[in-house]
Amino acid sequence: MLQLQKGARPDERFHLQTGPPVPHVTNLWFMKRVTWSNLFLADGTPGSFASWWIIGNAIHWYKGTVKCDATRTQMYWHEQLDDGAWPPYTPDPAKYVMTTTEKEKFSVRFFVDPGEPTWSNMGGS
Numbered sequence: 001m002l003q004l005q006k007g008a009r010p011d012e013r014f015h016l017q018t019g020p021p022v023p024h025v026t027n028l029w030f031m032k033r034v035t036w037s038n039l040f041l042a043d044g045t046p047g048s049f050a051s052w053w054i055i056g057n058a059i060h061w062y063k064g065t066v067k068c069d070a071t072r073t074q075m076y077w078h079e080q081l082d083d084g085a086w087p088p089y090t091p092d093p094a095k096y097v098m099t100t101t102e103k104e105k106f107s108v109r110f111f112v113d114p115g116e117p118t119w120s121n122m123g124g125s
Contacts, residue, residue, distance in 0.1 A: 003083040004072070004097060011102065014072060015042040016095045021049070021068050023117035030055055034117045039066050041100065049122060053114055061108040062123050065100065070120035072097040
């Protein structure tokens with residue numbers, strides 16, 4: 001049986017959603033903004049996530065209500081979140097593990113390159 005909390009800290013919260021987060025990039029005069037669509041909270045209501053960085057990578061920050069957890073999504077797809085019950089779960093490749101863990105929803109970083117916006121790197125490097 002699927003156990004999304006397997007090995008997680010007590011403060012971590014996870015749920016599955018169908019489809020990956022989709023980035024929308026806006027280049028502004030001296031910064032880049034990425035807003036994400038296809039984000040949902042555990043109850044199915046729409047979520048939000050956006051990141052900004054100043055050109056030159058001097059500062060990067062993001063804020064949102066839900067974020068894709070790339071590590072746990074890969075664990076889900078590779079059947080590593082099983083609780084040992086029979087029968088084991090069958091992963092759906094169209095599902096992604098999302099987190100609403102408080103410390104995952106906001107960050108400020110200095111002198112980093114957040115890389116290309118992909119579902120597996122929503123918060124940057």
